[in-house]
Amino acid sequence: MHTNHMKDTNNNFNNSLLYDQKEKLIQSIKKIKHEIDECCDAERDAFVEAREVENRFEEIEREIKAEFQNLHRFLNEEEEMDLERLRKERDRRVKIVKDREKKIAMQGRDLERAIETLNCKLREEDSPKLLKEIKALLKRCEVNFIPPPTIDSEICNGQFVGPIQYRIWKHMKASLYPNISTLTFDLETAHPLLTLSAESTSVIFEEDKEVPKEDPDERNPKRFDYYYCVMGSEGFTYGRHYWEVEVKGKTSWRVGVARADLQRGEMDSSSTLNGLWTLSLRNGSVTACTHPKATQVRSSALLARIGIFLDCDREEVSFYNALTMMPLFSFFMGTVLVPIYPFYNPCDKDEGKNCAPLTIFQPTL
Structure with missing residues (x-):
């Protein structure tokens, strides 16, 4: 009788611990879902920002061409040199914005993998093994969304047009x-x-x-x-x-x-x-x-x-x-x-x- 009573007590204790750990898992999943929402918002903003950068460069390119048309004795080589410099700078700046977009997307995938790992563990049968591994699992799945540093997306007209004549x-x-x-x-x-x-x-x-x-x-x-x-x-x-x-x-x-x-x-x-x-x-x-x-x-x-x-x-x-x-x-x-x-x-x-x-x-x- 005494032995059976001890077993029941241990089982009750383990069940209580297991319940607590599951609650922690659920809270972690909710936190990660919130981080994913923030990551998605940042990814959308980065996409819009990339389009705005491209549009601004296209606007500057149109102005450069208009200025060159007003010059009656202008060499075609000079125009091509300026446009090439513009294209290189545009490609460099767009790459920076797209790299930022890519980093945000990568973090989003990491957050989704963490949720999948935790969900898989929740689907496992209750066992002492879950109790033993839960601490390490939570630590391994602790993923926080870190927004990449903001970038200066301001493009000044004077860098490319300025006193062009x-x-x-x-x-x-x-x-x-x-x-x-x-x-x-x-x-x-x-x-x-x-x-x-x-x-x-x-x-x-x-x-x-x-x-x-x-x-x-x-x-x-x-x-x-x-x-x-x-x-x-x-x-x-x-x-x-x-x-x-x-x-x-x-x-x-x-x-x-x-x-x-x-x-x-x-x-x-x-x-x-x-x-x-x-x-x-x-x-x-x-x-x-x-x-x-x-x-x-x-x-x-x-x-x-x-x-x-x-x-x-x-x-x-x-x-x-x-x-x-x-x-x-x-x-x-x-x-x-x-x-x-x-x-x-x-x-x-x-x-x-x-x-x-x-x-x-x-x-x-």
Whole structure:
């Protein structure tokens, strides 16, 4: 009798444990089903994103062709070179998006296999073996959906189109580009330690410059008083504009565009967050001053002159190696309700290594 009672007790205990483990299996299946739903949603989004990327590239291709049609003396080889560069970039970007889609699909299959494994175990007869293996099984079937990192799907028009007529003129010396802007510096905005040339087209930093004391109440609100910066004298609200800045011989510089209402004193962040879209050279490295951290800009040559293309209508600003007209970087600015001004910072002298001026270069057409 005593032995039979012990067996009944053990069986009841095992049945209770078995019930608990089955409940855990059921909960795991529900969790994985939820993960599959999320995975399917992400896969659909990735598919739509891939189509949008392809459509955007097709739109840019159509614009390139339209621009080329407006050039009366344009070489077919130049057009093919540009379209080939576009196709390669399109294929590269589409591949990135499709690889992301593939990774999501692979995770979906892993989740489905985990559910199948757990369902198979549930269909087995109740036995001590299930109790013994359940912990390892649950651990083996613990699959979480990890969304792949998001990708930057923004495609800036300026990287492929930009000042296309002027770029082709660089190669062919045949076509004029109508929107080459003749710019100067705005003396009123210049930091007190900056000295402008008589024509206001060249600027240098002078650390030992004598600066007259100024009554704080009479301070010019347009003048930079913290960073060694100066704005252009002309702002833009519409149209497409292109200019070049000579940076040859400099070890540090920063150029680009800024909102008219840019803060003139110290800023928490001197990036796109504060209305600055700029490229910068420091410590031998060229970066785009993006938020929240700068983006490395790769260039095959030491930059001597920077081309800046502001497309107000498309809300973009793009940068080029002005000697080769190769794209360096493009910003999408979004809607800006105030004028956009050219922005320049020659930086300090870097212990005597950065004495060359920063100069607005006027192309000879």
